[in-house]
Amino acid sequence: MSKSAQGGPPFRDFCLQNKITTRIISYSTISKFSNSYRVYHKTIFMSNHTNKGEEETDRDDFEFLDLTLRPSKWGEYIGQENIKRNLQILLDAAKERNHPPEHLLFYGPPGLGKTTLAHLIAKESNTQMKTTSGPAIERVGDLASILTNLSPGDILFIDEIHRLNKNIEEVLYPAMESRVLDIIIGKGPSARTIQLELPKFTLVGATTRISMLSSPLRSRFSGGVFRLEFYNNDEIIEIIKRSSKILGIQMDDNAAKAIGERSRFTPRTANYLLKRVRDYAQVHKKDLNQKLVEEALELLGVDRMGLNSSDISIIRTIADKFAGGPVGLNTLAASLAEEESTIAEFNEPYLLQIGFIERTPRGRILTHVGYKHLGVESPKKERLF
Numbered sequence: 001m002s003k004s005a006q007g008g009p010p011f012r013d014f015c016l017q018n019k020i021t022t023r024i025i026s027y028s029t030i031s032k033f034s035n036s037y038r039v040y041h042k043t044i045f046m047s048n049h050t051n052k053g054e055e056e057t058d059r060d061d062f063e064f065l066d067l068t069l070r071p072s073k074w075g076e077y078i079g080q081e082n083i084k085r086n087l088q089i090l091l092d093a094a095k096e097r098n099h100p101p102e103h104l105l106f107y108g109p110p111g112l113g114k115t116t117l118a119h120l121i122a123k124e125s126n127t128q129m130k131t132t133s134g135p136a137i138e139r140v141g142d143l144a145s146i147l148t149n150l151s152p153g154d155i156l157f158i159d160e161i162h163r164l165n166k167n168i169e170e171v172l173y174p175a176m177e178s179r180v181l182d183i184i185i186g187k188g189p190s191a192r193t194i195q196l197e198l199p200k201f202t203l204v205g206a207t208t209r210i211s212m213l214s215s216p217l218r219s220r221f222s223g224g225v226f227r228l229e230f231y232n233n234d235e236i237i238e239i240i241k242r243s244s245k246i247l248g249i250q251m252d253d254n255a256a257k258a259i260g261e262r263s264r265f266t267p268r269t270a271n272y273l274l275k276r277v278r279d280y281a282q283v284h285k286k287d288l289n290q291k292l293v294e295e296a297l298e299l300l301g302v303d304r305m306g307l308n309s310s311d312i313s314i315i316r317t318i319a320d321k322f323a324g325g326p327v328g329l330n331t332l333a334a335s336l337a338e339e340e341s342t343i344a345e346f347n348e349p350y351l352l353q354i355g356f357i358e359r360t361p362r363g364r365i366l367t368h369v370g371y372k373h374l375g376v377e378s379p380k381k382e383r384l385f
């Protein structure tokens with residue numbers, strides 16, 4: 001804590017509690033009635049600032065996407081061509097104006113490369129990226145600590161941004177729009193509003209649930225809101241080949257194709273399956289070919305369409321317990337003893353993409369193709385919705 005953090009005991013306590021290390025150059029009372037202070041702050045000392053979000057994201061990376069496989073240059077990033085083209089214009093223009101890029105939001109199913117894009121943006125802008133996540137920011141003080149510890153030009157990446165609570169969102173609005181942080185300190189008649197000036201920064205948000213983001217927050221991503229699409233087969237195979245080269249895995253085209261077909265059009269899944277297949281070949285001391293991929297992935301419980309046991313339970317439950325639907329997400333989740341968010345974020349996007357289920361105003365229904373995959377005759381229902 002800087003000795004020069006002034007502003008009276010409540011402010012000093014707030015800074016200490018929230019690890020805000022802000023040098024206040026001057027402060028003044030704006031209005032005696034509102035008891036507001038404007039605090040011009042200059043130097044931020046980040047040193048050992050960590051937060052739960054960083055740890056969580058790092059753990060996820062190790063579980064699902066080996067850092068060595070993550071593209072570290074634009075040229076290595078396969079797919080999402082339209083987003084890359086738009087981002088390159090945005091970044092080049094910002095660089096020419098010598099200004100940080102405007103705030104960006106990425107959304108789409110997990111594992112499609114939202115975090116990787118954020119890393120590439122930081123690299124392209126030649127700045128640091130600080131990472132946190134919506135659920136890690138529990139109190140306004142957590143956000144204040146993160147924002148006041150940014151250096152000019154930093155990228156602040158907030159994963160799962162839809163899980164920020166409303167009070168925190170409201171503090172974020174002025175920070176995004178005007179680079180100020182309004183904090184109320186204390187309660188009742190002695191409450192004070194403190195306004196801190198923040199360094200120029202770019203917020204990059206990522207979410208798997210865009211519909212859960214409030215529209216005021218969504219509208220503040222002035223640089224753009226980008227939806228990441230599932231990858232096509234060729235792109236997934238290219239990613240598998242790139243990853244096997246990095247990991248030193250020898251395999252033929254048919255093996256890469258067999259992994260690709262079970263990868264749910266998702267790079268993270270493709271890399272995960274590749275690593276499991278490599279383990280299987282190593283333990284059995286066999287060559288990595290199509291037959292071995294099929295054996296290894298069957299043992300892992302991944303079927304030829306890339307469905308796992310939880311996807312199968314979902315479609316089987318819609319067929320058996322709800323006569324093919326429609327069934328609401330909450331009823332389906334209760335029946336499976338599963339979290340609604342898990343179904344909505346992890347299972348549904350792929351089941352919708354391959355046309356096994358459809359979303360209707362009255363709930364989810366299992367399609368003919370879904371029935372066919374289960375090997376069950378589809379009931380010939382009149383479609384009224």
Ligand code: ADE
Pocket residue numbers: 069070071076077078079112113116239242267268
């Ligand atoms: N690994 C994970 N995602 C990738 C991508 N989009 N391009 C190349 N390698 C990747």
